[in-house]
Amino acid sequence: MKAEQERDFVAYVTGRMPVLRRVATQLAGDAHRGDDLVQQAITKLYTHWRRASRAENLDAYVYRILVRVFLDERRHSWARVRLADSPADRAAPRAVDDVENRLLLRAALAQLPPRQRAAVVLRFLADRSVEEAAEILGVTPGTVKSQTADGLASLRRLFAASTDRPGVLS
Amino acid sequence: MNDEQILTAFREDALPPSEVDVSRAVRIGRRHGRVRALAAGAGAVAVLAAGAIAVPTVLAHSAGRNTSDPATGVGAPYCNGAPLPAIQPTTPPDATPTEFNPLRYWLHFGDTGALTVQSYTTARFWQQATLTDRSGQTTVDVVVQARGGQPVFADESGGAPHAVDPTTGTPTDEVGGHPAFWLPGHQALHQYQVARLGWQWGSNAWVFVAATDTSSGTGTPLPALARSIADGLRVLDAGPVPVPFSVKVPGCTRLALTTHYRATRDDGTPYEQFDLTFGDVTDDTDNPLLSPASMTPMITVSVSDARPGDKPGSVDSTFDGHAATRTSAGMIVYGAADGRAIDVSAPGWTTEQVDSLVRAVHPRPVVDWTENPLE
Numbered sequence: 001m002k003a004e005q006e007r008d009f010v011a012y013v014t015g016r017m018p019v020l021r022r023v024a025t026q027l028a029g030d031a032h033r034g035d036d037l038v039q040q041a042i043t044k045l046y047t048h049w050r051r052a053s054r055a056e057n058l059d060a061y062v063y064r065i066l067v068r069v070f071l072d073e074r075r076h077s078w079a080r081v082r083l084a085d086s087p088a089d090r091a092a093p094r095a096v097d098d099v100e101n102r103l104l105l106r107a108a109l110a111q112l113p114p115r116q117r118a119a120v121v122l123r124f125l126a127d128r129s130v131e132e133a134a135e136i137l138g139v140t141p142g143t144v145k146s147q148t149a150d151g152l153a154s155l156r157r158l159f160a161a162s163t164d165r166p167g168v169l170s
Numbered sequence: 171m172n173d174e175q176i177l178t179a180f181r182e183d184a185l186p187p188s189e190v191d192v193s194r195a196v197r198i199g200r201r202h203g204r205v206r207a208l209a210a211g212a213g214a215v216a217v218l219a220a221g222a223i224a225v226p227t228v229l230a231h232s233a234g235r236n237t238s239d240p241a242t243g244v245g246a247p248y249c250n251g252a253p254l255p256a257i258q259p260t261t262p263p264d265a266t267p268t269e270f271n272p273l274r275y276w277l278h279f280g281d282t283g284a285l286t287v288q289s290y291t292t293a294r295f296w297q298q299a300t301l302t303d304r305s306g307q308t309t310v311d312v313v314v315q316a317r318g319g320q321p322v323f324a325d326e327s328g329g330a331p332h333a334v335d336p337t338t339g340t341p342t343d344e345v346g347g348h349p350a351f352w353l354p355g356h357q358a359l360h361q362y363q364v365a366r367l368g369w370q371w372g373s374n375a376w377v378f379v380a381a382t383d384t385s386s387g388t389g390t391p392l393p394a395l396a397r398s399i400a401d402g403l404r405v406l407d408a409g410p411v412p413v414p415f416s417v418k419v420p421g422c423t424r425l426a427l428t429t430h431y432r433a434t435r436d437d438g439t440p441y442e443q444f445d446l447t448f449g450d451v452t453d454d455t456d457n458p459l460l461s462p463a464s465m466t467p468m469i470t471v472s473v474s475d476a477r478p479g480d481k482p483g484s485v486d487s488t489f490d491g492h493a494a495t496r497t498s499a500g501m502i503v504y505g506a507a508d509g510r511a512i513d514v515s516a517p518g519w520t521t522e523q524v525d526s527l528v529r530a531v532h533p534r535p536v537v538d539w540t541e542n543p544l545e
Contacts, residue, residue: 006196013192021185035189042192046199113483115498138518147498 001049009049012058013042019126020066026121027070029110041066057135063126064136067118108158112151115139119147120155266317266372269294272425273411273541276314280402285310289431292411295319301399307383308390310399314377321368321376323353336368336376345369345400352393353378365392371405379403412539414444415473415507418530419544420516423448423469435480443474443513446543472513473533478504481513489528500524507533
């Protein structure tokens, strides 16, 4: 890769880093694993930068890499039973303030199926359009719509269950 | 709280300082570029990307492997109504195979001390077993490659895996009469150091034993542990892979992997799972650590001791009278296989296709697993 292309790569990645980290964190369930996803994704992006930089929608290209890294990781971990306690398994606090809400929501998000979670994160946290999310996930726009609707419904249900306050999200 | 408040809460979630290193991505990306160029020159079929786990795997395969024939592999794949002939793996005169039959084991362990085999995966170009102790903190990964496999590891920098010439490692005492080398090791995702010993078990075919300890490291020194497993290990056709079910090979696919996994839940109860994974007949990689660009969708059919709560997702439906969890890629049906669960992952398939595949799984009694699981 030429030095100029490499500078473009670094500039692009540095500029997008905050939103990439935020999206990856919500996909992975915690910031540490989210950063692992970003690290893998930008490494892949570097190797494909010549083609990627010519993409009509570079952001969508990058999100596609990120989501596939995430789904690959999930696909392999799905083969394994959950043997250890994870934050989502622990008893949720009864009282809810903003911080606790976020923790509970994060735990609820972690319980969504991977592709449903990816659809929710791409649509509402990465602010991708239905069409862009569909392209990134390799599904139809209709599937994105149904997955995001189902995902939000599940979030409401899971959050209500964890706070033991039915309808708290409605 | 409404949907917008939910999403706002996510957006406002503060993040800790970044652990992402752009310069490392550039450094590793450059190295990948060089490896890709080399691989392309050698007629390589794929590019390895940053894997979740750092195990050696196959980057390129030498001449003699029939990479252009989509029918190569195990089973009798069929596509669009036309059956394709099953071709047995080619075995050269020196008996070091260029491919393994995924329905045959090639690792035979001797005395493993306090370690037991937790998982064993068979694939066309490599096989991998993971041994653990009771605590799960000490693990030994054993990977055997078929002839011509290119070793690929993460190095001590913790970066993405890349091609490694094992003979550049530190020479050490022979294993089974073969020259052996200590190799730089790193577990990419969890950042643990490993003691990795490699030697050629056959002509241009390597086997690696990598010991890792995630505890404070007060147990057996890792090099001694790796050496003890290596000394008891034999690489040979060790027999068939018994499978607890049979299933019709999904259309346009062939068997790519088998995985047998055994563990203990937190509550002390045993857990066992067996997977058959099918790949596209036109895909010659069969490698779960390849980059997304190289991946083709894979279909996995599992029978396991899973019960609701063992895996992500809640029970949300019933299937033929059994509790079930539908996922974006498939379904798990609890108790459907003589009390065990059937788990199907088939990305892109319709609900009807997934249902049909679940019904095509025929469980076998515990005492009578089959060596011929492909219908």
